[in-house]
Amino acid sequence: MPASPPARSEVESLHAYSAPLEGRRGLLRLDFNENTVGPSPRVVEAIRAIPADHYAIYPEYDGLREAVLASLADMAGAIVAGADSTAPVPAVALAVAPAVAPAIRTDGVPAPVTGSLAQQPARRPSLRIEQVGLFNGVDAAIHALFQAYGAPGDRLLTTSPTFGYYTPCARMQGMVIEAIPYRMPGFAFPFEEILSALTTPPAEADGSWRPPRLLLLCNPNNPTGTRLAPEAVLALAAAAPHTLVVVDELYEAFTGDSVLPLLLAPGGRHDPEGAAGADPFTAYPNLLVLRSLSKTAGIAGLRIGFAIGAAAVVDRVSRVTGPYDINSFAVTAAFAALADQPYVDAYVAEVLAARQWLVERLVAAGVRHHVDGGNYLLIWPQRPAAEVDQALREAGILVRSMAGKPLIDGSLRVSLGTLEQMGRFWEAFVLCDARPA
Numbered sequence: 180m181p182a183s184p185p186a187r188s189e190v191e192s193l194h195a196y197s198a199p200l201e202g203r204r205g206l207l208r209l210d211f212n213e214n215t216v217g218p219s220p221r222v223v224e225a226i227r228a229i230p231a232d233h234y235a236i237y238p239e240y241d242g243l244r245e246a247v248l249a250s251l252a253d254m255a256g257a258i259v260a261g262a263d264s265t266a267p268v269p270a271v272a273l274a275v276a277p278a279v280a281p282a283i284r285t286d287g288v289p290a291p292v293t294g295s296l297a298q299q300p301a302r303r304p305s306l307r308i309e310q311v312g313l314f315n316g317v318d319a320a321i322h323a324l325f326q327a328y329g330a331p332g333d334r335l336l337t338t339s340p341t342f343g344y345y346t347p348c349a350r351m352q353g354m355v356i357e358a359i360p361y362r363m364p365g366f367a368f369p370f371e372e373i374l375s376a377l378t379t380p381p382a383e384a385d386g387s388w389r390p391p392r393l394l395l396l397c398n399p400n401n402p403t404g405t406r407l408a409p410e411a412v413l414a415l416a417a418a419a420p421h422t423l424v425v426v427d428e429l430y431e432a433f434t435g436d437s438v439l440p441l442l443l444a445p446g447g448r449h450d451p452e453g454a455a456g457a458d459p460f461t462a463y464p465n466l467l468v469l470r471s472l473s474k475t476a477g478i479a480g481l482r483i484g485f486a487i488g489a490a491a492v493v494d495r496v497s498r499v500t501g502p503y504d505i506n507s508f509a510v511t512a513a514f515a516a517l518a519d520q521p522y523v524d525a526y527v528a529e530v531l532a533a534r535q536w537l538v539e540r541l542v543a544a545g546v547r548h549h550v551d552g553g554n555y556l557l558i559w560p561q562r563p564a565a566e567v568d569q570a571l572r573e574a575g576i577l578v579r580s581m582a583g584k585p586l587i588d589g590s591l592r593v594s595l596g597t598l599e600q601m602g603r604f605w606e607a608f609v610l611c612d613a614r615p616a
């Protein structure tokens with residue numbers, strides 16, 4: 180019998196990336212860090228209003244990039260004016276940063292950038308539409324950026340454990356993966372190690388050493404929640420001009436640790452002359468920021484995500500995607516979701532309150548856990564995690580086992596939802612984790 184032709188050798192040695200996505204409807208889904216209540220009613224209305232004959236037409240994207248830009252400028256303004264990131268800056272970042280990022284105090288706490296963007300329009304840098312790429316979810320952006328930048332033998336530098344999709348994307352390009360573990364105890368970001376891997380050849384390296392092609396930073400990190408101050412991200416990008424530094428900000432709404440408010444702040448380093456409309460990525464042409472409407476806006480099922488960076492990088496990443504990769508439903512939903520920021524803000528506030536409530540219960544009950552940024556936390560049950568996972572499933576609650584992941588084997592990652600949902604989770608967890616008398 181003739182055999183099917185083999186694929187590229189990198190693909191032959193891959194397994195399809197699979198996640199336990201089936202049969203989840205009707206259950207309390209705390210396994211994929213999704214929004215647990217669904218999108219704004221305005222999104223639902225907008226989708227319902229699409230006439231059936233429009234299904235027959237290829238999607239149109241006009242105006243969507245502008246809507247993303249407007250929403251980013253509003254968000255950056257709100258963060259700049261209000262409570263911004265409180266993630267400490269690693270000491271080494273302070274040494275690297277003065278040349279690149281202005282707003283760092285010597286005690287390691289980012290100095291707040293003051294003054295609303297709206298109040299200082301004349302000196303405000305602004306993003307252009309060529310700096311926003313639209314993708315069929317951030318996963319598609321990740322896939323595309325690896326395709327555009329990762330050649331066989333190139334290095335991907337990242338952390339471990341982190342979001343699982345970076346690894347297969349690197350492997351399918353034939354890249355070499357260097358994953359630096361978070362620091363224990365507490366899963367601190369390994370800043371010095373990452374900086375050194377970016378900039379310093381190992382002692383045994385021969386003259387052919389080159390910096391990594393890609394650095395993937397997940398901030399806050401999924402699944403450890405580790406937060407990295409945006410100033411530290413900028414410091415890494417400035418230290419490695421030949422590396423594409425990608426910061427996956429999928430969960431930034433829960434921490435405020437985004438690089439964008441810094442880049443869009445009036446009079447920053449990117450904008451030394453204070454010129455109106457300066458390019459916020461001038462000083463960071465190797466930085467790409469990933470954002471999605473999946474988790475906070477509640478449209479994970481519709482698939483839309485964004486990559487924001489220097490126009491040249493966005494152009495290269497967009498070259499390897501199809502012309503109609505984002506469908507019309509996602510486009511309509513995105514317009515409506517971006518127009519209803521108060522809905523997202525209210526959901527984020529509810530999740531943060533629920534997190535506090537749950538953490539108080541975990542502390543009082545002496546349950547080992549780890550919580551930091553993001554709409555999720557890690558819990559180590561007393562009973563084997565697989566048994567508790569299964570018992571919770573039987574009680575109608577899905578969580579994600581971290582079995583086999585470095586540093587967190589034996590834990591469960593539990594997504595955070597509303598107070599009522601976390602109440603249901605806690606009640607079930609206490610029963611499922613109780614040892615038989």
Ligand SMILES: Cc1ncc(COP(=O)(O)O)c(C=O)c1O
Pocket residue numbers: 211212315316317318319342397401427429470471472473479483484
């Ligand atoms: C860190 C991280 N990046 C990217 C994604 C994918 O996001 P999207 O739904 O936009 O493809 C996820 C989804 O779980 C994630 O956790």
